[in-house]
Amino acid sequence: xxxxxxxxxxxxxxxxxxxxxxxxxxxxxxxxxxxxxxxxxxxxxxxxxxxxxxxxxxxxxxxxxxxxxxxxxxxxxxxxxxxxxxxxxxxxxxxxxxxxxxxxxxxxxxxxxxxxxxxx
Amino acid sequence: xxxxxxxxxxxxxxxxxxxxxxxxxxxxxxxxxxxxxxxxxxxxxxxxxxxxxxxxxxxxxxxxxxxxxxxxxxxxxxxxxxxxxxxxxxxxxxxxxxxxxxxxxxxxxxxxxxxxxxxxxxxxxxxxxxxxxx
Numbered sequence: 001x002x003x004x005x006x007x008x009x010x011x012x013x014x015x016x017x018x019x020x021x022x023x024x025x026x027x028x029x030x031x032x033x034x035x036x037x038x039x040x041x042x043x044x045x046x047x048x049x050x051x052x053x054x055x056x057x058x059x060x061x062x063x064x065x066x067x068x069x070x071x072x073x074x075x076x077x078x079x080x081x082x083x084x085x086x087x088x089x090x091x092x093x094x095x096x097x098x099x100x101x102x103x104x105x106x107x108x109x110x111x112x113x114x115x116x117x118x119x120x
Numbered sequence: 121x122x123x124x125x126x127x128x129x130x131x132x133x134x135x136x137x138x139x140x141x142x143x144x145x146x147x148x149x150x151x152x153x154x155x156x157x158x159x160x161x162x163x164x165x166x167x168x169x170x171x172x173x174x175x176x177x178x179x180x181x182x183x184x185x186x187x188x189x190x191x192x193x194x195x196x197x198x199x200x201x202x203x204x205x206x207x208x209x210x211x212x213x214x215x216x217x218x219x220x221x222x223x224x225x226x227x228x229x230x231x232x233x234x235x236x237x238x239x240x241x242x243x244x245x246x247x248x249x250x251x252x253x254x
Contacts, residue, residue, distance in 0.1 A: 041150030081206035085247035
């Protein structure tokens with residue numbers, strides 16, 4: 001195969017690859033994901049502590065630093081209130097391995113929005 | 121892709137970069153603090169899972185009502201209580217509105233919470249009922 005034919009083929013392949021590539025959308029998604037993780041971390045510092053039971057782990061399909069981000073469905077048992085359902089996000093193979101369904105974990109929640117909690 | 125389209129995309133990428141950098145720095149700082157807490161949590165969680173499994177076997181996995189309070193009714197009252205600010209002192213009166221007396225409510229709280237802690241299937245059912253998806 002001739003050199004110019006190769007170059008043309010490479011050019012066509014490059015166009016095919018860039019068809020579905022939207023760097024701005026990817027950056028926005030990355031920013032949003034990082035904001036969520038930061039929000040969870042801040043919750044650890046300011047949220048109200050409670051115990052929770054892990055019910056289910058769901059894969060979000062996202063990764064940060066090659067670590068999968070998982071959504072954790074929990075039932076929260078506040079010290080002075082009725083139980084309520086909530087979700088948390090967490091990442092890292094080691095952490096996820098310790099969150100099997102039935103595991104009791106410490107969480108922190110925001111009374112203004114108890115649907116989202118942080119594990120820790 | 122045309123040259124102007126490429127230039128516009130590049131401009132958009134550059135405009136998005138400061139936010140990305142700010143968020144990355146904030147996340148990095150927050151995660152450094154979280155990492156230590158999570159390591160301790162993971163070790164404690166494994167031990168707790170073993171305890172939970174043993175406890176579940178001891179208490180059974182039933183969905184039978186406790187003191188006449190079904191899991192559906194327990195989720196309903198719990199949701200109402202959370203909607204009213206989560207003040208536990210209101211629980212007996214909310215339970216009474218749903219036909220559950222004080223003694224039965226106290227027994228239901230202790231029993232259902234115990235079952236949910238021991239069995240994630242029961243806790244998941246409670247979550248689904250609370251969220252109205254069950």
